[in-house]
Amino acid sequence: MLLCERCHQQHEEDSKYWRCPCGGALLLHVDETRFPSQEALQSRPSSLWRYKEALPLRDGTIPVSLGEGLTPLVPLPWKSGRVFFKLDYLCPTGSYKDRGVAYEVTRLKELGISSIVEDSSGNAGAAMAAYAARAGIHCQIFVPEYTSAGKCVQIESYGAELVRVPGSREDTTRAAEQAASHTYYASHNWSPYFVHGIKTYAFEIWEQLQCTAPHKIIVPAGQGSLVLGCYLAFRHLLQSKIISRFPQIIAVQAKNCAPLYEAFIQRKEEPVQIEKQETIAEGISSALPVRGREVLAAIRKTGGEMLAVDEEEIKRGFYDLAKAGLYVEPTSAVVAAALAKLEGQGKLLTSETTVAFLSGSGLKATDKILHLK
């Protein structure tokens, strides 16, 4: 069943709704009391499909897979302590989006959907194009006209139809929604499935830490799918009586586009309307997160917090990571900027386990990195 997070109505999956008729975001209901035992996990595949109890499929479905998941968790000395870095930029297309898209496309194939439309300025478009190719689903990706040649050529190489839209990012979304009236709007932000694929990164962190929950998990937040995924995963482990407390979710936004951060510090329940300014962390430059209310609630439920970092801090974060051997896109560097902030506030404790999530590959952002200095 698909549940609307706004009006709480339920819909059959066969409705093929990507959004509730009320305008609210839908989420697939998953039984959170079922999870594989540690013994069972030992013989499971080295991919996110090892958590199949938490990723419901119809009988006999073979996942649409490129080997996504089980990315390295690398402990590194960091400032005065030690941090575990989750290298999710080593997913098949170069970003964590592969997790969500792998599950989403698998479910869309089950529903018999043969043609999809997605809009993206980067990572999600590449992920959708790759998994649609793997699944044999026709795929149109709408991108803003200003999208870099490198991103476009990756999407087109997978065989997707690329549509460049003049104007703003929002104009691109409108054009995609319109085109999708004839096919299916597979928008990862609205998808009821996407975030369930994303949550697997948090299962992996738990498993890679010898089946314990860390104290803090630091993630970048634009639409907030990493926050929601983390929350869903640890709620699942709590419901399955595998852990006894949530880790704190520390979500990081760029100061230049921080509707969630502003709401968080103003103790509001909905994202705040902001005037978006340019940021090198373009992957989290979302002025209107469609699940913002749920994201804010999730952070609060875990006793977590939000941080906002400026452009200089992000640049320093990029070089701090690179000089430790981690080459990420500037969006991911907000996490290193947050580590520096936490260190300054005395919140990076050696007595705690801290995990920092790295979302996208530096190899995708050559043009941006060339202009960082």
Place this chain on the structure above:
Amino acid sequence: MLLCERCHQQHEEDSKYWRCPCGGALLLHVDETRFPSQEALQSRPSSLWRYKEALPLRDGTIPVSLGEGLTPLVPLPWKSGRVFFKLDYLCPTGSYKDRGVAYEVTRLKELGISSIVEDSSGNAGAAMAAYAARAGIHCQIFVPEYTSAGKCVQIESYGAELVRVPGSREDTTRAAEQAASHTYYASHNWSPYFVHGIKTYAFEIWEQLQCTAPHKIIVPAGQGSLVLGCYLAFRHLLQSKIISRFPQIIAVQAKNCAPLYEAFIQRKEEPVQIEKQETIAEGISSALPVRGREVLAAIRKTGGEMLAVDEEEIKRGFYDLAKAGLYVEPTSAVVAAALAKLEGQGKLLTSETTVAFLSGSGLKATDKILHLK
């Protein structure tokens, strides 16, 4: 001990020789009768360090690691059959070179080497820069002046000193050797350690195929480290009485630079002198493979063969892979071109297990891919 493959002399590791005084290539001697049991492997780390019996270190050494290894092995329908693709482009810096460099840098750190020089036109330079950064070793990377901005910025971001050398690739090597007279020449081609790190990909293939050897393993060959690594790994498994036969190694060169292929079909023991022409498979454009004799012998000992593919075949191979969701650099596409050749020759049998090795990420080659069409 380091053994010279030409004059068969032994040298102490503390000699810090990177090449035998006779001019021959050195290789570290490893005891091939020791290998972890399948039971032991279940609790080993998710990285190439799970095969520690085959990667000797001094007592107490902590590996210089970025989580390299255990990359996905993905079965895909391919032409009339099915092929397992080893996605080694998902190593930390975007190429399989990380395996060799991780082991090499770990050993150099053990030897107390604090400053190294490497020359590279691409992947090895990035790998060396990243692992030197991780290890706290000062690192100079010499590149030909024509090296792309994207590769240069990756190397410099890790904090390595980049030296651009006018002239040919060979001029770059000469400049690096000269500079190394004051420090240590960490050339991955000459290193006695590098190929031992590389061999771990073949252990993983064996383990990911439920601890069986496949029938065929298809790899690109320039200097031939993937051939030697594969041969060393399966010889190790044979010596340890874990398998009973070699898989066939199928090594692929670009027609425009095929000194090993020419030697193979002419039944010669040494690489043939060729006039090198430009190829989009630049990662294997090596006219003078320094371990060429050993590479040729290894392929023959496994009952394998060599193939040469032309530029059009490589381009088609690139798109065949991308349309299956695999975005690789053109060098890796020679493997798909070889699959097409084998299919045409009736050698891609459904009764056999075939593994195709994908060495480098397409995200590293945007400039090349933009000009493929």
